[in-house]
Amino acid sequence: MSIVKLNNQSVKNATSFGSISSLGSMVFIKKLTASGSSTLSFVDGASSVVLDSTYKEYLFTFKDIHPATDGASFQFQCSTDSGSNYNKTITSTFFRARHDEADSITSLAYSGNDDLAQSTNFQNLAIEVGNGNDECCSGSLHLFNPSSTTFVKHYISRFSNYEDDSIARDENSAGYMNTTSAVDAVQFKMSSGNIDAGDICLYGIA
Helix, strand or coil: CCCEEEECCEEEEHHHHCCCCCCCCEEEEEEEEEEEECCEEEECCCCCCCCCCCCCEEEEEEEEEEECCCCEEEEEEEECCCCCCCCCCEEEEEEEEEEECCCCCEEEEECCCCCCCCECCCEEEEEEECCCCCCCEEEEEEEECCCCCCCCEEEEEEEEEEECCCEEEEEEEEEEECCCCCCCEEEEEECCCCEEEEEEEEEEEC
16 A cells, blocks of 8 residues: 655655655564463573563563462562562652442542652552452563663553452553663562463564
């Protein structure tokens, strides 16, 4: 299909001006599947994981993350020593929209209990996920230029969550790891108990 440009009331085929370059592509790297897992970790150079200067942006996608413990929160942290320690200093924001099945709870608010201020704790991504048979959370996490040794490491996440009180949550977090060391590993876990089931996929953005 041709792309056209309106210029002084005349229409021209964009191909006459040359080709339009690609904006990049998403390259699949690794998939991890939880099965009663205490943690799921992506470590550069281990088990075919790439998390280095090959890509300036990495995308994690989460499908049906189901906790073993009702009301546990799904979290992440990063490492600069190939996964020996997951304790990077994070400053972040967190806000969410909520709506329950009974149509009695509706809110959009900043969640100060779920942000971090120069903390080495794990960052919440999805809050109080239900462990009922049909309950889970799904979403995505973007990590920008983790191999940089000049800048801090920014992230953005968004999740859809079936909360343990039968509430739909749209949960959004953003922030940065306050380190100029290269991040070479990322770990995911629940705040309590195991990840009972779910898939996490890692992609590089070319």
